[in-house]
Amino acid sequence: MEIKENLCTGCGKCVIVCPVQAIKIIDNRAVIDKNLCVECSICYRNAECPVNAIKSRRLKWPRIIRSPFSDVIGTHKLTGIPGRGTEEMKTNDVSNRFGKEEYGVSIELGRPGVGTQLKNIELFTTKFSQIGVEYEPMSPVTAILSDDKVKIKEDIRDERVLSAIIEFKIPKNKINQVLQVIKEVEKQIDTVFSVGIVSRVMEDGSIPIIDILNQQGFKVKPNAKINIGLGRA
Amino acid sequence: MLAAGINDKYPDSRKRLIRTAEIMKKHNPTNMMMEAAWKISPVITATFTDIDTLKQITQTLKEEDLGVSIVISGLISEIKEAVKEVGLNMHTVHLSLGVFGKKELLPSDKVLEITTGCGHHCISSQSVEYYVDLIKNGKITIKKAAEKLSKPCVCGISNIKRYTKILEELTLL
Numbered sequence: 486m487e488i489k490e491n492l493c494t495g496c497g498k499c500v501i502v503c504p505v506q507a508i509k510i511i512d513n514r515a516v517i518d519k520n521l522c523v524e525c526s527i528c529y530r531n532a533e534c535p536v537n538a539i540k541s542r543r544l545k546w547p548r549i550i551r552s553p554f555s556d557v558i559g560t561h562k563l564t565g566i567p568g569r570g571t572e573e574m575k576t577n578d579v580s581n582r583f584g585k586e587e588y589g590v591s592i593e594l595g596r597p598g599v600g601t602q603l604k605n606i607e608l609f610t611t612k613f614s615q616i617g618v619e620y621e622p623m624s625p626v627t628a629i630l631s632d633d634k635v636k637i638k639e640d641i642r643d644e645r646v647l648s649a650i651i652e653f654k655i656p657k658n659k660i661n662q663v664l665q666v667i668k669e670v671e672k673q674i675d676t677v678f679s680v681g682i683v684s685r686v687m688e689d690g691s692i693p694i695i696d697i698l699n700q701q702g703f704k705v706k707p708n709a710k711i712n713i714g715l716g717r718a
Numbered sequence: 719m720l721a722a723g724i725n726d727k728y729p730d731s732r733k734r735l736i737r738t739a740e741i742m743k744k745h746n747p748t749n750m751m752m753e754a755a756w757k758i759s760p761v762i763t764a765t766f767t768d769i770d771t772l773k774q775i776t777q778t779l780k781e782e783d784l785g786v787s788i789v790i791s792g793l794i795s796e797i798k799e800a801v802k803e804v805g806l807n808m809h810t811v812h813l814s815l816g817v818f819g820k821k822e823l824l825p826s827d828k829v830l831e832i833t834t835g836c837g838h839h840c841i842s843s844q845s846v847e848y849y850v851d852l853i854k855n856g857k858i859t860i861k862k863a864a865e866k867l868s869k870p871c872v873c874g875i876s877n878i879k880r881y882t883k884i885l886e887e888l889t890l891l
Contacts, residue, residue: 502870504833504842527840531870557838558872575761576721576787577810591812597830598839599823623722647839671818680815686808690798698815706814709794713801714809715779716787718724 486528488515492538499532499539505600505647523600523647524548525555547641550603553625554646570650571623574683578716587654588694589683590618590663595648596679603629604642605674609651610635612666616659621652654683660694664701719761719787726760734784735762741778745771751874763874769796777804791875828891831884832867836875841867850888860885 488499488508495513507521508528515538529539544552573591574583583589592609595601606626614635620627626649629638655663660682667680680703684694695705720726720735739762743750747764756762766772772790779788790797798808817824824830825843833841849863858866860882867885868876 501845501848502842503844504839506842506844525840527842527870531840557840572719572721572760574810574812575719575789576725578787579721579724583810589812596837596839597817597824597834598841598843599820667815667818674819677817677819677821677823679817682813682815683810684813685810688807690802690807692794692808692811692813695813698813703815706816707793707795708791709814710789710791710812711794711797711801711808712787712789712810713776713797713806715783715785715806716719716721716725717785718721 486517486522486524486526487540487542488517489538489540490514492536494536494538496535498534499528502527502531504598520645521600522551523555523645524551525557525647526552547644550629550641550644551646554603554649555600571621571652573621573652574710574712576716577683577685577712578714579718583654583683583685585685586657587685588657588660589652589654589681591681591683592651592667593648593679593681594651594674595646595676597677598647599677600645600647601649601676601678602642603637603644603646603649605676606630606637606649606651607635607642608670608674609666612669613653613663616655616662616666618653618655618659618663621654624650624652626651660697661701664698664703668702719789721787722760725785725787732757734786735760737782738762738779738784738786738788739764741775741782745775747874748879749868749874749876752872755872765875765877767877767879769800772797773800773803776801776806780804780806828884828888832881835868835877835881836871836873838871838873840870841876845870846888850885853885853889860889 493514495510497510499515500508505523507518508515529541577583594605698705720731725731736756739756742764748767750764751762829843829846832846833843852858864878864881868878
């Protein structure tokens with residue numbers, strides 16, 4: 486994003502809508518901190534700039550990687566999927582992506598609304614490589630991992646995005662190892678992250694993983710996304 | 719939602735997804751994905767504020783058997799009972815363990831209730847504070863402010879009725 490200095494009147498409307506506080510008023514003009522800006526386009530679409538001073542510029546590599554990880558209506562060229570994540574459990578009644586003996590895990594770095602540098606992903610992937618997890622092939626984060634599934638490609642490591650979701654699945658017996666990694670990374674990371682666990686529901690309607698998570702000191706929220714099994718191939 | 723490469727390969731898949739949207743729209747959602755996106759998006763979302771409406775929608779979707787994947791976000795205990803009443807079972811859940819890391823970077827819990835109203839992080843914390851100030855100064859109604867705050871995200875998940883309630887609480891602080 487760019488704000489045309491010669492047009493800006495310093496009204497501050499763009500400052501209000503920016504989700505990562507990347508715009509400031511300096512000398513009566515709005516100025517974008519290019520390091521903080523995640524290229525989400527929210528200022529461009531929603532600030533209602535009275536003088537049309539906000540311009541959407543064609544971004545160059547590597548900065549262009551910020552946009553699909555930040556702009557909710559963008560599509561990842563790497564995966565062809567709109568939005569930041571994948572279908573994950575939303576179509577599990579059709580895709581059977583998560584079987585009865587598996588759990589899915591999503592770790593969304595930068596959520597809620599803080600943002601993250603892509604290199605923070607490595608804090609997790611370095612540890613997950615020792616556990617052995619199956620990354621979601623259609624995930625945008627999987628697409629930017631190097632072949633060893635540990636490192637983020639060198640030229641984009643420092644790029645800042647609104648959120649990056651690490652998605653993978655594991656056999657049930659590895660869940661405690663994954664939870665341990667979450668506890669360890671929480672102490673090292675310079676941003677926030679949100680964690681979700683995907684589980685099939687037992688035929689009697691129970692969800693045994695909730696007790697396991699509680700025993701490990703995690704508080705499962707009372708609300709969830711629930712696939713009610715009406716889909717079919 | 720249509721499963722990519724599976725549901726969406728049938729010629730009538732879009733028709734089935736749009737029929738799902740029509741059923742939801744008929745039940746007066748508090749917010750819904752804009753109709754222009756129904757023809758292209760693989761997912762259509764709508765937000766409701768009471769469990770009885772949810773039961774009626776689920777019942778209709780079950781009867782029409784459209785084969786489209788349906789995901790409900792809400793309290794597990796309520797949804798478990800609601801789908802059971804219409805003869806369905808929960809299939810898969812995505813549980814939330816909450817937020818970890820440098821939580822000192824986050825705004826107050828009350829403000830977060832609005833900025834995390836959908837998962838897309840399009841609502842800034844300072845916009846919540848801005849509208850709370852306008853409400854306090856009598857320059858905008860709470861309802862109008864709630865509608866304004868729901869605008870940045872196109873997903874249709876923002877619960878405007880809930881935003882109204884949270885703004886009421888914030889303006890009392």
